[in-house]
Amino acid sequence: MSRAAKRLKMVLNHLDHPSTTLIASSTSAPSVSSHCTLPLRYTLDNSILTPGQRIFYEENGFLLIKNLVSAEDIEKFRTEFERICRREVHIPGLIIMRDVVIAKSEFVPDQKAVSKLQDFQEDPELFCYCSLPQILKYVECFTGPNIMAMHTMLINKPPDAGKKTSRHPMHQDLHYFPFRPADRIVCAWTAMEHIHQRNGCLVVLPGTHRGTLKEHDYPEWEGGVNKMYHGVRDYNPDLPRVHLEMEKGDTVFFHPLLIHGSGMNQTQGFRKAISCHYASADCYYIDVKGTTQEKIEKEVQEIAARKYSLDNIKFQDTWALRGRLVQGERTSI
Numbered sequence: 001m002s003r004a005a006k007r008l009k010m011v012l013n014h015l016d017h018p019s020t021t022l023i024a025s026s027t028s029a030p031s032v033s034s035h036c037t038l039p040l041r042y043t044l045d046n047s048i049l050t051p052g053q054r055i056f057y058e059e060n061g062f063l064l065i066k067n068l069v070s071a072e073d074i075e076k077f078r079t080e081f082e083r084i085c086r087r088e089v090h091i092p093g094l095i096i097m098r099d100v101v102i103a104k105s106e107f108v109p110d111q112k113a114v115s116k117l118q119d120f121q122e123d124p125e126l127f128c129y130c131s132l133p134q135i136l137k138y139v140e141c142f143t144g145p146n147i148m149a150m151h152t153m154l155i156n157k158p159p160d161a162g163k164k165t166s167r168h169p170m171h172q173d174l175h176y177f178p179f180r181p182a183d184r185i186v187c188a189w190t191a192m193e194h195i196h197q198r199n200g201c202l203v204v205l206p207g208t209h210r211g212t213l214k215e216h217d218y219p220e221w222e223g224g225v226n227k228m229y230h231g232v233r234d235y236n237p238d239l240p241r242v243h244l245e246m247e248k249g250d251t252v253f254f255h256p257l258l259i260h261g262s263g264m265n266q267t268q269g270f271r272k273a274i275s276c277h278y279a280s281a282d283c284y285y286i287d288v289k290g291t292t293q294e295k296i297e298k299e300v301q302e303i304a305a306r307k308y309s310l311d312n313i314k315f316q317d318t319w320a321l322r323g324r325l326v327q328g329e330r331t332s333i
């Protein structure tokens, strides 16, 4: 039996007796201890996830659910995205991002230049995604019943312009978040079309959610890097990586410490995904002064000042202003 299968068996046994602490004989390190405790730390006890799904997330830090969002809903998001690109609607707080190669070009920007929408919480059409009951049902397994939608994105990864800037360096999303605990935060990321290695699918390092928040920096890439695309400074390139090939509507839920990124888009199409980072409303803000997150705090404050004249805004408040309750009560953040 594989290690994962053994662990699954132990968890299944445990779930039949949920009031007992999970204690299992250790087979891998008998010299250290003959017993090890395996509490389920990353998922909550409700009836949605199967024991197999729970243990998979506990071990790997992500969970892929096939066919969770309908083609009709995805069509609605796509239509709204195109209206925004054509500037037919104006959404307060929405950030329309262009690739660094286009943003820094001296020529008139290409029509098809949008590589990401960020902060669509004021767009009712797109924000529907964050309230989809079938998504929230899963989110609750990680956050609990009081759920905030903290960060929203529609990613339109462009055909690479030849400088590999369409890549997203390997990173942990927690780097951007001044709230905790990390285990009560989860990202839902839905493929809006078939996403595969050639158009730049998500790449994850399974199990890295069990580590700590790493130091992030701009990667040293010759062709340039997009603003705020920080990467884990010294991640181990030998760790096993998994390419998440997904069909339209498939949704992956992942932990904010999971190291992930995405490759360059080698096709001529714009690769689309829609995502939301959720957190328990019971989370609390932390002060990132003196931590590895100080640099991103400064960058976000600079953008808030430049774009919205919010001078001296606290990092925490940039999140509190954007967060929206999607289920339960807004108890803390």
Ligand SMILES: CCCCCCCCCCCCCCCCC(=O)SCCNC(=O)CCNC(=O)[C@H](O)C(C)(C)COP(=O)(O)OP(=O)(O)OC[C@H]1O[C@@H](n2cnc3c(N)ncnc32)[C@H](O)[C@@H]1OP(=O)(O)O
Binding pocket: 095, 096, 097, 098, 099, 100, 103, 104, 116, 118, 151, 171, 173, 176, 225, 226, 227, 228, 229, 230, 277, 300, 303, 304, 307, 308, 310, 317, 318, 321, 322
């Ligand atoms: C209520 C207050 C809100 C404050 C909001 C601040 C935004 C906060 C974002 C936080 C991200 C959290 C993410 C958490 C989840 C994990 C991840 O998503 S990891 C990746 C995260 N990063 C991003 O997604 C960054 C996305 N980029 C953008 O949102 C935008 O590109 C931008 C950096 C905000 C710039 O947009 P905008 O200000 O509208 O751009 P312009 O006005 O056109 O240009 C200003 C300036 O910036 C240069 N520039 C533009 N685009 C890029 C680019 N892609 N790369 C590098 N530089 C760029 C542009 O040339 C201008 O520079 P100049 O020197 O002034 O000419």
Ligand SMILES: Nc1ncnc2c1ncn2[C@@H]1O[C@H](COP(=O)(O)OP(=O)(O)OP(=O)(O)O)[C@@H](O)[C@H]1O
Binding pocket: 081, 082, 085, 086, 111, 112, 113, 114, 115, 156, 270
């Ligand atoms: N400003 C933009 N930035 C980035 N992508 C865009 C923009 N406008 C449209 N797109 C995307 O580009 C792709 C093609 O867009 P568009 O509808 O303009 O062209 P088309 O369908 O190939 O041609 P046509 O509409 O003339 O038949 C779609 O995936 C669309 O979502």
Ligand SMILES: O=C(O)CCC(=O)C(=O)O
Binding pocket: 153, 155, 157, 168, 173, 202, 260, 261, 262, 273
């Ligand atoms: O390429 C993608 O769609 C993933 C981007 C990502 O991980 C992020 O924006 O945090």
Ligand SMILES: [Fe+2]
Binding pocket: 171, 172, 173, 260
């Ligand atoms: Fe990310």
Ligand SMILES: [Mg+2]
Binding pocket: none
């Ligand atoms: Mg068209």
